[in-house]
Amino acid sequence: MRRLTIGWLYPRLMGTYGDRGNITALLNRARWRGIGVEVVQIELASSARDLMGCDMLFMGGAQDREQKIAAVDLRLRKGPAIRAAVADGMPALFVCAAYQFMGHYYRPAEGPDLAGVGLFDIVTHHLGVHVPRCIGNIAIELAPALTDWPIPTLVGFENHGGRTYLGPKATPLGAVIAGYGNNGVDRTEGAVVHNALGCYLHGPVLPKNPHLADHLLRLALRHSRQDESLAPLDDRLEWAAHEAALRRAGVRPPVVEAEPDTPRRRLADILPWPGRPKEREHRKAV
Amino acid sequence: MREQAAVLAGKAAARSIRALGRGAATTMPGQVALRVQPDLLARLAAQFTQGVILVAGTNGKTTTTKMLAQLLEQGGQRFITNASGANLVSGLTAILLQSADWQGRLDADFGLFEVDEAALPLVLRAVQPRALLLLNLFRDQLDRYGEVNMVADLWRRAIAALPPEAVLILNADDATVAALGFGVAARTFYFGLGDPTLFSQEIEHTADSIYCPACDARLHFDGIYYSHLGVWRCPTCGLRQPDLDLDSAGKDFPLPGLYNRYNTLAALALVRALGIAGANSDAGLRDFRPAFGRLEELTLTAPDGQPRKARIVLAKNPTGFNQSLRLLSEYPGGKVVVLALNDLTPDGTDVSWIWDIDFEHLVGQANALVVTGIRAYDMAVRVKYAGWDETRAPMFVTESLDEALQKALDLLAPGQELFILPTYSAMLDIRGLLRGERIL
Numbered sequence: 001m002r003r004l005t006i007g008w009l010y011p012r013l014m015g016t017y018g019d020r021g022n023i024t025a026l027l028n029r030a031r032w033r034g035i036g037v038e039v040v041q042i043e044l045a046s047s048a049r050d051l052m053g054c055d056m057l058f059m060g061g062a063q064d065r066e067q068k069i070a071a072v073d074l075r076l077r078k079g080p081a082i083r084a085a086v087a088d089g090m091p092a093l094f095v096c097a098a099y100q101f102m103g104h105y106y107r108p109a110e111g112p113d114l115a116g117v118g119l120f121d122i123v124t125h126h127l128g129v130h131v132p133r134c135i136g137n138i139a140i141e142l143a144p145a146l147t148d149w150p151i152p153t154l155v156g157f158e159n160h161g162g163r164t165y166l167g168p169k170a171t172p173l174g175a176v177i178a179g180y181g182n183n184g185v186d187r188t189e190g191a192v193v194h195n196a197l198g199c200y201l202h203g204p205v206l207p208k209n210p211h212l213a214d215h216l217l218r219l220a221l222r223h224s225r226q227d228e229s230l231a232p233l234d235d236r237l238e239w240a241a242h243e244a245a246l247r248r249a250g251v252r253p254p255v256v257e258a259e260p261d262t263p264r265r266r267l268a269d270i271l272p273w274p275g276r277p278k279e280r281e282h283r284k285a286v
Numbered sequence: 287m288r289e290q291a292a293v294l295a296g297k298a299a300a301r302s303i304r305a306l307g308r309g310a311a312t313t314m315p316g317q318v319a320l321r322v323q324p325d326l327l328a329r330l331a332a333q334f335t336q337g338v339i340l341v342a343g344t345n346g347k348t349t350t351t352k353m354l355a356q357l358l359e360q361g362g363q364r365f366i367t368n369a370s371g372a373n374l375v376s377g378l379t380a381i382l383l384q385s386a387d388w389q390g391r392l393d394a395d396f397g398l399f400e401v402d403e404a405a406l407p408l409v410l411r412a413v414q415p416r417a418l419l420l421l422n423l424f425r426d427q428l429d430r431y432g433e434v435n436m437v438a439d440l441w442r443r444a445i446a447a448l449p450p451e452a453v454l455i456l457n458a459d460d461a462t463v464a465a466l467g468f469g470v471a472a473r474t475f476y477f478g479l480g481d482p483t484l485f486s487q488e489i490e491h492t493a494d495s496i497y498c499p500a501c502d503a504r505l506h507f508d509g510i511y512y513s514h515l516g517v518w519r520c521p522t523c524g525l526r527q528p529d530l531d532l533d534s535a536g537k538d539f540p541l542p543g544l545y546n547r548y549n550t551l552a553a554l555a556l557v558r559a560l561g562i563a564g565a566n567s568d569a570g571l572r573d574f575r576p577a578f579g580r581l582e583e584l585t586l587t588a589p590d591g592q593p594r595k596a597r598i599v600l601a602k603n604p605t606g607f608n609q610s611l612r613l614l615s616e617y618p619g620g621k622v623v624v625l626a627l628n629d630l631t632p633d634g635t636d637v638s639w640i641w642d643i644d645f646e647h648l649v650g651q652a653n654a655l656v657v658t659g660i661r662a663y664d665m666a667v668r669v670k671y672a673g674w675d676e677t678r679a680p681m682f683v684t685e686s687l688d689e690a691l692q693k694a695l696d697l698l699a700p701g702q703e704l705f706i707l708p709t710y711s712a713m714l715d716i717r718g719l720l721r722g723e724r725i726l
Contacts, residue, residue: 021641024671069502136635157636202638207667237670237683241663244685248629248660 002226003036004217007054009078009098010062011041013070017159019060019095021204025213026058033231035217044073048081054090056220057082061096061202071114074101079117086119091195091219095205099190099198100124100162120191120198121167122182133161137249138179138201140189143172153177154209155245156201164200166191173199178249195219208241292323293390296383312372316380327375328412330382330390331397336363338397338413339556340406342441343421343463345606346549347373347400349541350421352577353553354398361557361565365396369577373402375409403437407444418448418472419455419556420463421548424513425642426603426634438462438499448472453559457548458528459515465499467528477555478517479547480533485509485516500525512544512612513605532558540574541581542616545609550574579713581613584720586704588695596704596720600713602633604642610707611647617705622698623652624690625669626708626716627659633709637661645672652705654697655681658690659712687715 008023023039030037042051051057062070074082082102086092094102103122105113109129138158154174163183166172172182173190181189181200190199197216199205206213214230221228246252296319303311319326331338341351348371358365368381378399386392401409403426410418420441423434445454450471458464458478467474486509496505496514503522510516519526532555539547550571557565576582584596601607614621629635648655649672657666666683674681680697684690698704708716 017636018638018641021638021668021671024641028671066497157638159636202636204638204641207641207671208664237663237666240683241661241667244661244663 001034001036002221003038004030004055004220004224005038005040005053006220007040007042007051007057009042009051009057009059010044010066010070010073012043013066014060014062014098017061017096017202018204019202022058022060022093022095022206022213025204025206025210026056026217029210029213029233030217032233035221042078044069046078048078051078051081052085054085055224056216057085057090057092057196059092059094059098059101060204061098067097067101071101071116074117075115079119082117083119086194086196089195089219089223091216091223092197093206093216094119094196094198096158096160096200096202099200100160100164102196102198103164104167106162119196120193121169122164122191122198123167124162124164126162131161133159134163134180134184134200135159136179137245138181138189139177139246139249139251140174140179140181140201141177142174143192151211151239151242153242153246153251154199154201154205154212155242155249156199156203156205156209158200159202160200164191173197178251195223203245208238208245210235210238210242288323289326289329289390292319292321292326293383293386294388295319295322296326296380297386297388300380300384311380311384312368312370313374313376313380315383316372316376316378319383320376320379325412327379327382327409330379330386330392331413333392334366334394334397336395337416338399339417339419339560340409340413340415341398341400341419341421341552342403342406343419343457344403344424344426344603345609346421346545346552347371348577349546349580350419350549350552351398351400353549353571353574354556356574357553357557357565357567357570358396358398358562360567360570361562363396363562363565364394365398366392366394367398368400371400373400374405375412378409378413404440407440410444410447414449415452417453417455417556417560418445419552420457420466421552422457422460422515423462424603424605425639434462438466442466445470445472455552455556455559457515457552458530459511459517459548461496461505461514461518461527462499464528465525468500473559474528475531475555475559476528477532477551478527478530479511479515479544479551480530480535482509482517484511484534484544484547486512498523498525512609515548531555538569538572540571541576543581543609543613545606546581579708579717582717586695586720588698588700590700592700594695594698594700594702594704596706598706598708598713598716598720600710601707602710604639607640607643607707608647611644611651614648614651614705617703620699620702621652622654622656622694622702622704623648624656624658624694624704624706624708625665626687626690626706626712627657627661627665628709628712628715629661630711632711637664640665640668643668645669645674649673649675652679653699653702654679654694656690656694656697657681657683658685658687659709660685662690687712688719691716691719 102119107125172188176187296315299318300311300315452472458476498520501523508517599610601610
């Protein structure tokens with residue numbers, strides 16, 4: 001029997017916004033396929049070794065007070081282990097505050113910068129209380145590198161005060177169709193490095209984006225050198241929720257049966273994808 | 287002069303809204319009048335001979351306020367209250383306008399108002415309350431209210447200005463709320479369950495305030511009643527739960543559910559703290575009937591022409607929802623459950639919170655489930671991932687409330703009860719459909 005160990009970083013501290021639903025989604029979608037899953041809760045007292053023994057990592061958002069406690073532990077103790085694990089191919093999902101932590105730094109409206117883990121080539125600035133938070137339904141189109149999936153969109157709900165800016169080495173997770181995304185200006189959302197994804201999508205993101213959940217499960221199976229095939233599930237409710245979220249974000253749901261390249265290419269034309277001009281030409285030629 | 291103009295404008299607006307059949311005019315007239323005279327609320331509220339009572343907290347405001355109304359009535363007090371649940375500055379102003387004469391004069395002993403968490407600092411700027419009752423602080427609508435700690439900080443700043451003659455009635459079992467009474471000028475009065483036999487065996491996922499309000503260390507709980515409500519102390523700095531001025535010993539609790547015990551105690555604590563003659567009876571709530579949409583009982587006619595019992599239980603945030611689910615187990619018979627999830631402003635536009643509810647308690651409890659509302663499919667996915675087994679009990683999903691209620695009635699066998707658990711705007715719509723009546 002196939003087995004996976006999912007490391008859940010700071011479930012006690014970083015537990016707001018329903019992000020535990022991501023663990024519930026991974027757990028169920030693995031078990032429905034007969035894959036045994038163990039969830040390891042990685043808390044302040046856990047060691048870097050506990051973390052390295054996992055096949056996948058997840059960390060969610062939190063309140064400010066809890067964030068500060070986790071930030072110190074991350075930077076001093078777990079950060080280097082997370083960077084090493086991701087470099088080794090371990091898949092990971094970091095949502096909201098966790099995503100910000102994985103950048104170089106977080107610059108609050110007042111006071112000194114808070115150093116981050118430096119996993120993603122991103123920085124986050126809080127522009128002050130007079131600048132409105134980015135709150136609302138969000139829909140993004142996946143970056144071209146990730147679009148071998150059945151549906152090219154991700155849906156969720158964002159609620160963040162900080163604006164995240166991508167450095168030259170960062171690849172965004174996707175392009176914003178509706179909502180703010182990283183900073184509300186450049187229309188990028190999230191970041192990807194190796195098999196680690198960071199994003200602002202609450203919702204939680206995995207239950208109504210089952211393609212993303214399965215993508216992470218496949219990566220985890222691959223990383224642990226197991227058969228990565230996943231039997232299809234009855235995802236009608238999940239896709240109905242995905243579509244409802246697209247509608248609430250003001251996006252007309254894509255017609256999946258249609259020629260799959262059409263909507264993506266239209267967006268790719270608008271968006272300058274960092275470091276992917278050749279692929280765009282290739283796609284146009286097709 | 288200006289005040290009179292504001293009163294006239296507000297009252298005229300209310301008349302026209304009602305005349306046009308555009309609702310019960312619970313907010314708009316207040317907005318109109320405040321445009322003309324921004325400090326109208328302060329001027330109106332200053333007229334109560336016995337002062338103003340304010341009730342705030344994430345859960346239980348409407349029920350507790352209704353309980354207080356009953357107690358005041360028994361004490362022969364004349365009062366004005368916002369029973370419709372319009373609890374922002376505009377809503378309070380509208381209620382006062384409605385009760386005032388055309389010159390803006392009020393004739394009542396007490397003003398009794400529930401106040402929205404986020405609006406409390408604004409209301410306190412206009413109204414000097416004689417008593418402020420703070421029930422609890424749970425995670426609720428992060429998109430609107432922000433995080434629990436943020437709301438607590440806003441409250442702390444607003445409360446600091448209360449004078450020594452004001453009374454703060456606080457829930458001692460909620461560490462964040464209890465700590466609001468430390469070091470303030472106002473008199474404090476603490477209530478709590480004070481009954482270890484009610485401790486829960488498990489800590490719910492929704493627990494928020496588990497860190498010390500003074501030093502941020504993790505709190506120790508001798509026992510937890512639900513969510514983060516319990517007997518707490520800080521092992522690091524020694525801060526502990528204040529002594530209770532009122533606990534559950536010897537009280538009658540008219541409504542099921544632990545959360546209603548808190549509401550009952552809160553109401554009793556307030557009348558005791560103020561020493562209101564004739565209202566200060568522990569048995570005064572024995573025949574209390576729930577507020578609209580809060581465990582409200584309806585009798586509906588099923589397709590077979592027979593009556594069926596239905597209960598509407600407002601479920602608007604994780605803690606409230608968990609309590610509502612727990613309540614279901616207090617009704618032993620067969621049940622059909624309707625879950626109605628909307629994502630409009632009064633519900634919170636972010637539906638992530640449904641993943642913080644322990645829906646595992648619902649599985650096995652209901653004979654059938656109907657899921658509805660604007661975000662019906664989000665809810666259906668949530669319940670599916672909580673382990674709902676469609677081969678054992680059916681689940682129907684439709685975004686239409688109308689269709690959902692029809693379906694639920696079709697499914698409801700004789701002797702079974704219908705439980706409807708809606709978010710706020712869905713509750714209003716469902717009541718409208720079932721009773722042909724609109725509240726707001």
